[in-house]
Amino acid sequence: MNGADRLCDTLLVNDVDVCFANPGTSEMHFVAALDRKPQMRCVLGLFEGVVTGAADGYARMADKPAATLLHCGPGMANALANMHNARRAWTPMINVVGDHATYHLQHDAPLTSDIESLARPMSQFVRRIASPEDVGPAIGEAYAASLSLPGVTTVILPADCAWGSVEPAELTRTPVPAPRQVDAAQIRAVAGLLRKHGSRAAIMLTGSALREGPMAMAARVCAATGAQIFAQMSNGRIERGAGRVAIPKVFYPIDMALQQLKDIDLLVLIGAQVPVGFFAYPGKPGRLVHENCQVEQLAVPGDDLPGTIEALAEELSARATPPAFIATPQAADGALPTGTLDADKVCAIVARLLPENAIICDESVSSGRSFYFDCHGAPQHDYIQLTGGAIGEGIPLAVGAAVACPDRKVIGMQADGSGMYTVQGLWTQARENLDVVTVVFANRTYAILHGEMRNVGVNDFGRNAKLMLNLDEPALDWVSMAKGMGVEAGRATTAEEFTKLFKGALSRKGPFLIEAVI
Amino acid sequence: MNGADRLCDTLLVNDVDVCFANPGTSEMHFVAALDRKPQMRCVLGLFEGVVTGAADGYARMADKPAATLLHCGPGMANALANMHNARRAWTPMINVVGDHATYHLQHDAPLTSDIESLARPMSQFVRRIASPEDVGPAIGEAYAASLSLPGVTTVILPADCAWGSVEPAELTRTPVPAPRQVDAAQIRAVAGLLRKHGSRAAIMLTGSALREGPMAMAARVCAATGAQIFAQMSNGRIERGAGRVAIPKVFYPIDMALQQLKDIDLLVLIGAQVPVGFFAYPGKPGRLVHENCQVEQLAVPGDDLPGTIEALAEELSARATPPAFIATPQAADGALPTGTLDADKVCAIVARLLPENAIICDESVSSGRSFYFDCHGAPQHDYIQLTGGAIGEGIPLAVGAAVACPDRKVIGMQADGSGMYTVQGLWTQARENLDVVTVVFANRTYAILHGEMRNVGVNDFGRNAKLMLNLDEPALDWVSMAKGMGVEAGRATTAEEFTKLFKGALSRKGPFLIEAVI
Structure with a gap:
């Protein structure tokens, strides 16, 4: 078997069984290996932006990464904008970028480029495979990193590492590091602050904190303390609708966002970044909370966000408090709009x-x-x-x-x-x-x-x-x-x-x- | 006036009067400045790959750069693949990439990314503008570099450098360094080698050497010495057709290319790179000339390629020798193919x-x-x-x-x-x-x-x-x-x-x- 077979087997043993692809000549051995694995679903995109955008959408819903197959630096370049979006959504993704054979790079053939330099700004993890036997470890590391960072990983696969021989081996699932637990003292301190600031406090969520359960638990904390709740301006996925938390997002228009957050004196971030203007505008502030607002970064992406919220609710004896902000179902008999469309x-x-x-x-x-x-x-x-x-x-x-x-x-x-x-x-x-x-x-x-x-x-x-x-x-x-x-x-x-x-x-x-x- | 006005004026004083564009919020002042310059032709592309591909095609035919307007790192990322192609064609190009205001970068707003890291692999010149007053010098440098390197230049324009004030000034055309002249001794030495190797020598051209005049002059050298003539596998522009040199290109299929070049013992490169396989193939060589072929890099892109060929012809007393390889017109009365299309x-x-x-x-x-x-x-x-x-x-x-x-x-x-x-x-x-x-x-x-x-x-x-x-x-x-x-x-x-x-x-x-x- 060759490195490309090992690549596919390492993906499959980790239950990564979808590959969004746009192949080129340097990935022919990878394509041939995929062709030997009917259990891998290969989905062709006619442009690489489709490939990584689809991998992003897939992982947001499947809660596991897809692989992508991209062709050399320029093919990955076409994929970067949606890697950027995925990076901002903390989406797990395993990009496999084919490159020239290791010994061919010296010739600066037309498709040669500095793939690492291109990949790093839009990837949380970048790794070049060194040999056929390095394929398995590299893909395993990328898989674990994609779920634990979490985020976009990019693995560069030189053609000779794909076509070179590897020894058959029994593969086992790659262990994924457990998410960091937030320190109990920090939980206690933030709980105290929430009690103190009441309705002038807000909890801001993103990532896995925006699923139904954790969001409802955060809404119990709000009910117990009077705090407000927000999602970031943009988020990877929110579980929404009647019976779930009607969570507001931070507004995009800067004046509306400043208005929305002007009375917040304490902002508790659970996975979220401190809210800032999408762009700078002459004479307007960059941060959307006021200068004296206390910002507490309780947890960051990669931490156990649902566990953090649970611990906060426990500390505030709010686990059974009825949650605030639950959306009521829309009227079943409301009239639909008519007339000219807008x-x-x-x-x-x-x-x-x-x-x-x-x-x-x-x-x-x-x-x-x-x-x-x-x-x-x-x-x-x-x-x-x-x-x-x-x-x-x-x-x-x-x-x-x-x-x-x-x-x-x-x-x-x-x-x-x-x-x-x-x-x-x-x-x-x-x-x-x-x-x-x-x-x-x-x-x-x-x-x-x-x-x-x-x-x-x-x-x-x-x-x-x-x-x-x-x-x-x-x-x-x-x-x-x-x-x-x-x-x-x-x-x-x-x-x-x-x-x-x-x-x-x-x-x-x-x-x-x-x-x-x- | 502001930095964006200075940017437009600096382009215009250098006769750069076409801007292929896909703008975003951080470039609104640039758009407003372009709107005040009706002599600038603005052409919208609905995707940035269109923008840089068009700038490439424009400059290949106009022999001067176009400007492009790109939006932040991700917008430029979409433009990179065709910047890569332009870089490989040595096409002059001035990319203007809008970025956040200098003081906004610290906030890591959603569109923030490391633009320099993304730009460098596909640009021969990268420069971040430091202040409104730096806009003029930066664009001037990029203009000169685009023509003298020659190649793709990328200038990063922070929004506050576009909207900040500059003092009015009288602008003059930016001087462009003259191309390097090839040393006479090197010309003499290569002329001697061409005489010695006869039909087992070849001249390989690219860039401005593939215009009618220089190519015909190279064909005079071939006629005088018996040398063969080639263009690179891929070239920015070739002037072709009846009455001009019927110049062969190096083949893409590796076996055909190896066959094409197998008898060449001396390869004289005028702007061209040594021919290599577009990809590596197991068991096949990377370089397309044989191991004992003597390769002479007489001139590189940015050198005076037509002047180099003139000097070579002069040295070989071939300036008036009738050129070899001139294409005869196709038969005027040939039948057109019929039947099923292929x-x-x-x-x-x-x-x-x-x-x-x-x-x-x-x-x-x-x-x-x-x-x-x-x-x-x-x-x-x-x-x-x-x-x-x-x-x-x-x-x-x-x-x-x-x-x-x-x-x-x-x-x-x-x-x-x-x-x-x-x-x-x-x-x-x-x-x-x-x-x-x-x-x-x-x-x-x-x-x-x-x-x-x-x-x-x-x-x-x-x-x-x-x-x-x-x-x-x-x-x-x-x-x-x-x-x-x-x-x-x-x-x-x-x-x-x-x-x-x-x-x-x-x-x-x-x-x-x-x-x-x-």
């Missing part, structure tokens, strides 16, 4: 018709600002969103979520400008017959940038600004593009048309795209 | 119908292997091709070439798998009404990888290999995709249909796509 109507219709146990992939950017609130009382669902601000993840995220959860409906809330970045992902949805409804907000502009231009004081746009901020002339025809990639699609210009198309899409299996002209 | 027929028809002064953008990969030879005797044209092996440059290259040369017909020879990487570029062709005919070789497979799998000994493909190497199920419908982005298109399944569509596309202005089903 973004808010699209959001309201999707929230109202949301099927039980759906997965929402949100890259709606400016169009979906009301959507998160609309869904507080919707049937229970998972909400996964763009985390790192690198647009072009929505369609791939939906691919990955649908591969992870074939029995659940995936709904992509997709801005048009962002959707064009990785539009090729529609083909993978068709190829794999994934149960995804993609709702495209066709406003034919980078709407968010119109607002940002006004923020910098430009209200009258000249020709160059219009050329750079508008997507009209010609308008994108999403129905034709989807058809071109094998995805059925329809266009809606009224709320009634949208409702009809959306109901139709929910009533069937397989990919469907709705161009919502707003 | 790749070779597409190539033959395009070569035969090629209009005078066309620009060919070649990313045909395996489908276009006969095309280069078919065009030796075609009407004079420029040939620009994928250089770094990072697929997904064909459509953007055509965008850039058409922007640079609005009066010339651009013909994109496009593999389907590669075309999907940056398919969004079709929209820019429509938006700008560029005179581009894109010929898609729709073989519905990564055909080159089928060959490479056989090279590693796999002849029977199982389910996973088929899933990763084939693009069928569903077949891509290029006509619908093009229509969705505003580009008219047609599909051909016979040679007659292809001929009719291609003639029709040549008879009109503006973008057209032909899906050649092969």
Whole structure:
């Protein structure tokens, strides 16, 4: 057997059995090895941004990493933006990047590049395989790191390490380090602070703290102390809907975020980062809490976040306190919007018709600002969103979520400008017959940038600004593009048309795209 | 005025008047400044790979750099693969990457990343702007470096350096260092070696040595000494067609390349790198010349390549020798292929119908292997091709070439798998009404990888290999995709249909796509 076989076996022994791929010549032995492992599900993306975006969506829903297969530095370069998003979501991922044979690098052949330099900014772990026998240890380390850091790992596989021989061996599952437990004294201190600050305290969560159980436990702490609860501005996954905590996220618009957090004197971070402006704006602060706000970083990603919340509740004798902020179900008989379509109507219709146990992939950017609130009382669902601000993840995220959860409906809330970045992902949805409804907000502009231009004081746009901020002339025809990639699609210009198309899409299996002209 | 205004003025004073762009919030002041400069042509790409691929195509044809506008690390990450190709073509380019305000970086906001680490592998020059007053010097340095190295330059523009004030100043053109002249003694020595080795010598060219004049001069040297002539495997631009040198390129398939160069005992490199295998293959050499071949690197990119060839001709008294290898015009009355379409027929028809002064953008990969030879005797044209092996440059290259040369017909020879990487570029062709005919070789497979799998000994493909190497199920419908982005298109399944569509596309202005089903 060769190094590539060992690679596949090491993945499989660790239950990593999905590989999102876009191969090239230097990975032919890896492809041949995958071909010998029918238990590995290989999913082709027609561009590497689709590959890593799908791996991100998959792991967020499967709670285990997928592998990716990427071709040399340039292939990985195409994958970096969605690795960046995954890194910001603390998503476990094992990228396998093929490189030239070790002895061929000296020749600086055309595809040669410094893969490590490219990989490090978007990876929590980078490792170059040194020999065929090093393949197994390297993949094992990456697997453990992906789950314990947690995050994006990148392993560079020289072609001769893939094709070189290895001794057969009995493989066993790689041990994963247990998450760090937060110190009891720190728990006690923070509990005391929460008691002291009452409603001027807030707990901010991300990562595994945003699952139903830990979030409800945090809401018990809030009920016991009067504290408020927030999720970060962007998070890998939130379990949402009626009966769960209606957790607010930090707002993106800086003035709204400053307003939202202005009375918080104590901020307890459980996995979350201290909230900061997505961008700097002249004359506005970078941190979103006031200068005298006490910030307590109780736990960081990789720590036992649910255990931290449990310990805090225990310390506050709040384990049985009824949780605060539980969402009540939306009215069953509410009327659906009608008339000319706009973004808010699209959001309201999707929230109202949301099927039980759906997965929402949100890259709606400016169009979906009301959507998160609309869904507080919707049937229970998972909400996964763009985390790192690198647009072009929505369609791939939906691919990955649908591969992870074939029995659940995936709904992509997709801005048009962002959707064009990785539009090729529609083909993978068709190829794999994934149960995804993609709702495209066709406003034919980078709407968010119109607002940002006004923020910098430009209200009258000249020709160059219009050329750079508008997507009209010609308008994108999403129905034709989807058809071109094998995805059925329809266009809606009224709320009634949208409702009809959306109901139709929910009533069937397989990919469907709705161009919502707003 | 602010730093962003200074940036635009510094570009314009150096006659850099095209900016390919995909902006984000951190570049709003740059966008506003561009909006105040109607003499700057701003061209939007719906994905950053389109932006840098177009800048590459533009500079190859305009012989001066374009600027690009990219958004933070992830936006530049999307641009890296075509920066890699440009780097391998030694293309001048000035990338301006917006970043957070200097004082905001400490907060590690979601879009923050290590831009320098990402940029360096794909840039010959990287520089972070330190202050508003540093904008002018930084852009000036990048401009000079882009032309003198020559190559890809990347300048990082923190938002506060764009919005901060600068003193008005009288700007003057930035001096560009003159190219290095090759030492006369080295010329004499190489001339002597060429005389000695006769037909077992070869001159290998790239860069500016592949323009009509220098190439003809090199062919005079060949005529005088008996030497052979080659272009590198991949080159930024070759001036080709009847009456010019019919210069062979080094073959991609390793066995063909080894055969092609096996009798060369002296290789004189003028700008070119020593030829090596595009990939390593078990048991095959990395260098394509034999072990005892003497390799003389007479000049490197950035040196005066045409001057080097002139000096060599002078030394050999060959300046008036009739050049060898001049291509004779193709027969005017040759029959066009008929019947079921295949790749070779597409190539033959395009070569035969090629209009005078066309620009060919070649990313045909395996489908276009006969095309280069078919065009030796075609009407004079420029040939620009994928250089770094990072697929997904064909459509953007055509965008850039058409922007640079609005009066010339651009013909994109496009593999389907590669075309999907940056398919969004079709929209820019429509938006700008560029005179581009894109010929898609729709073989519905990564055909080159089928060959490479056989090279590693796999002849029977199982389910996973088929899933990763084939693009069928569903077949891509290029006509619908093009229509969705505003580009008219047609599909051909016979040679007659292809001929009719291609003639029709040549008879009109503006973008057209032909899906050649092969």
